[in-house]
Amino acid sequence: xxxxxxxxxxxxxxxxxxxxxxxxxxxxxxxxxxxxxxxxxxxxxxxxxxxxxxxxxxxxxxxxxxxxxxxxxxxxxxxxxxxxxxxxxxxxxxxxxxxxxxxxxxxxxxxxxxxxxxxxxxxxxxxxxxxxxxxxxxxxxxxxxxxxxxxxxxxxxxxxxxxxxxxxxxxxxxxxxxxxxxxxxxxxxxxxxxxxxxxxxxxxxxxxxxxxxxxxxxxxxxxxxxxxxxxxxxxxxxxxxxxxxxxxxxxxxxxxxxxxxxxxxxxxxxxxxxxxxxxxxxxxxxxxxxxxx
Amino acid sequence: xxxxxxxxxxxxxxxxxxxxxxxxxxxxxxxxxxxxxxxxxxxxxxxxxxxxxxxxxxxxxxxxxxxxxxxxxxxxxxxxxxxxxxxxxxxxxxxxxxxxxxxxxxxxxxxxxxxxxxxxxxxxxxxxxxxxxxxxxxxxxxxxxxxxxxxxxxxxxxxxxxxxxxxxxxxxxxxxxxxxxxxxxxxxxxxxxxxxxxxxxxxxxxxxxxxxxxxxxxxxxxxxxxxxxxxxxxxxxxxxxxxxxxxxxxxxxxxxxxxxxxxxxxxxxxxxxxxxxxxxxxxxxxxxxxxxxxxxxxxxxxxxxxxxxx
Numbered sequence: 001x002x003x004x005x006x007x008x009x010x011x012x013x014x015x016x017x018x019x020x021x022x023x024x025x026x027x028x029x030x031x032x033x034x035x036x037x038x039x040x041x042x043x044x045x046x047x048x049x050x051x052x053x054x055x056x057x058x059x060x061x062x063x064x065x066x067x068x069x070x071x072x073x074x075x076x077x078x079x080x081x082x083x084x085x086x087x088x089x090x091x092x093x094x095x096x097x098x099x100x101x102x103x104x105x106x107x108x109x110x111x112x113x114x115x116x117x118x119x120x121x122x123x124x125x126x127x128x129x130x131x132x133x134x135x136x137x138x139x140x141x142x143x144x145x146x147x148x149x150x151x152x153x154x155x156x157x158x159x160x161x162x163x164x165x166x167x168x169x170x171x172x173x174x175x176x177x178x179x180x181x182x183x184x185x186x187x188x189x190x191x192x193x194x195x196x197x198x199x200x201x202x203x204x205x206x207x208x209x210x211x212x213x214x215x216x217x218x219x220x221x222x223x224x225x226x227x228x229x230x231x232x233x234x235x236x237x238x239x240x241x242x243x244x245x246x247x248x249x250x251x252x253x254x255x256x257x258x259x260x261x262x263x264x265x266x267x268x269x270x271x272x273x274x275x276x277x278x279x280x281x282x283x284x285x286x287x288x289x290x291x292x293x
Numbered sequence: 294x295x296x297x298x299x300x301x302x303x304x305x306x307x308x309x310x311x312x313x314x315x316x317x318x319x320x321x322x323x324x325x326x327x328x329x330x331x332x333x334x335x336x337x338x339x340x341x342x343x344x345x346x347x348x349x350x351x352x353x354x355x356x357x358x359x360x361x362x363x364x365x366x367x368x369x370x371x372x373x374x375x376x377x378x379x380x381x382x383x384x385x386x387x388x389x390x391x392x393x394x395x396x397x398x399x400x401x402x403x404x405x406x407x408x409x410x411x412x413x414x415x416x417x418x419x420x421x422x423x424x425x426x427x428x429x430x431x432x433x434x435x436x437x438x439x440x441x442x443x444x445x446x447x448x449x450x451x452x453x454x455x456x457x458x459x460x461x462x463x464x465x466x467x468x469x470x471x472x473x474x475x476x477x478x479x480x481x482x483x484x485x486x487x488x489x490x491x492x493x494x495x496x497x498x499x500x501x502x503x504x505x506x507x508x509x510x511x512x513x514x515x516x517x518x519x520x521x522x523x524x525x526x527x528x529x530x531x532x533x534x535x536x537x538x539x540x541x542x543x544x545x546x547x548x549x550x551x552x553x554x555x556x557x558x559x560x561x562x563x564x565x566x567x568x569x570x571x572x573x574x575x576x577x578x579x580x581x582x583x584x585x586x587x588x589x590x591x592x593x594x595x596x597x598x599x600x601x602x603x
Contacts, residue, residue: 066369066564073566087371093566153451163539164369165564165571182367185380186542188454188550191560202444205453 028262030058034068034081035167036193037109037211038251041282042081045270048278052269056262065167072101072254078263080254083109083167083211101254106270108285110212110240111172111247113222114160114200118150119207125228126176126246132157132207133172135182142205151204160196160208161187168193171249172209209247212240213283240285251284343583347576354570355577366541366557368571376574378581380541384458384551387544388533389526391462396470396522401515403470404477409503420478427471431531438464438536452548456538459547464536465529469522476521480514480597481507513596520593524586530555554578 032042039062046058068080073094086094086101094101113129115121119142124132131139139145141155149155161183162169173181190196196210201218212235215221225232226246239245259267269275277292279285354376363377407419438460446455484507492506508515530553538550539560558575565572 064564070566090566152453154453156453158453163560164367165561186540188538188540203454
């Protein structure tokens, strides 16, 4: 009697589990995590890809480049999104944990410098931005730059930055402040690309940097010149594509080893005209010329 | 084991008390014992965990003078990382300090009113309301700081940003006040009625009774309440993350944005590679916070116990 019961239970359990594994087998799940800059477009890709290959489900989450890279090092994601290159130390750590991250460029992003709508400034050179954002910079008041900002009480420049392990932060630091450069003390460190734009919108005294894709009609974008007095370039998808805009950066996806199977097909689709058109629509620059209807 | 002696074994099965009830009884005993010591197990476990994660940095990269004396916090820099926590400590201290300035008059006033003046129904209602205030989630407080206090401070004080020491201090003060009120009220209740009666018999007014008799007698308990409020302020994360402006900065005025130790851990830990120096220095901050709050709570506890015994 007891034996029969046991067999029945065992049989039921096996059926249940085999049923589950069959279900899991006919849908491949790709874990995709990382950069806040890329999260919107990654989500759009994942959604569209459902129509391309219904047997593959892509789960996208944000959190920042550091989060994605950390997950890649710990081996918990299939594709890590990053708006910066992996650092040498991170690559070492990944190797020591048996991971072999391979880098893929999936698009370009212009980092726009945002100011409040009431701010009369139009152009900033790299040198001026160093004075505003950099440690030891001399510009702490808008009048130091010869500007009078309506609505900005106290004339102080409120510098808006990102938390120190965001890809945007790392890229801006390297590109504008130089390899040895550091941000000044007392910047407001926002936790997401959108938060920077929101704060600049509400604060007349503020200046901040964030991806071009987060631009709204309620903030002003600054024309950026490399040399003081030199010709300036407006941030746009076009100027990011032809690399004439000086603070445009590549956007990366990392895979563990050369991509295979469903992950390879997905990445190839992302780099194809179809995938790149979605990227373009979200406000980023494609990796090659595309014509989207 | 008195039950195991040979006399009992030789007895017949009828006298063997180990039936189902006996086993249930034993099981419940073990469960209750486990629950009783679980707090100790958890606290030791947590301390061991954060120490293990942070100890690598403490042994290798840690410079005592840099951590406590340098205001430069740049742990993610590739070439020259900087691990100065002075600005973060100053941020936490300034916000907690202001919170206490806000919370002490509020909570002591509320405790005196609830404990000494109000009676019957109004007293019960007030106590429930104070407890309800303590139950508001910290993210809601943070949201109030971000969306209500921020524009209000900009408007009232003509400052460029409203996310600063003042904003976070007021928010944190309101958060700490209910707990402090509850404990302070307990301390007042612990003062024996005969003290009040004696004072009244000497012709003291109500104010004199409270100010000259009850408060001095409850002094230790009230100090304990304040210290627990300080501990609460030190450990609070979400609300200060949202209301301080999150800016590494040694504050020179109430209107400077700052950054708290707890908020730094919350904002950065999720994005660092496990085991990297940045990860470890965040755990070092964790150890520091743990030690500080432990000392504050221990002192508060000893002071409160002191009054109960004496």
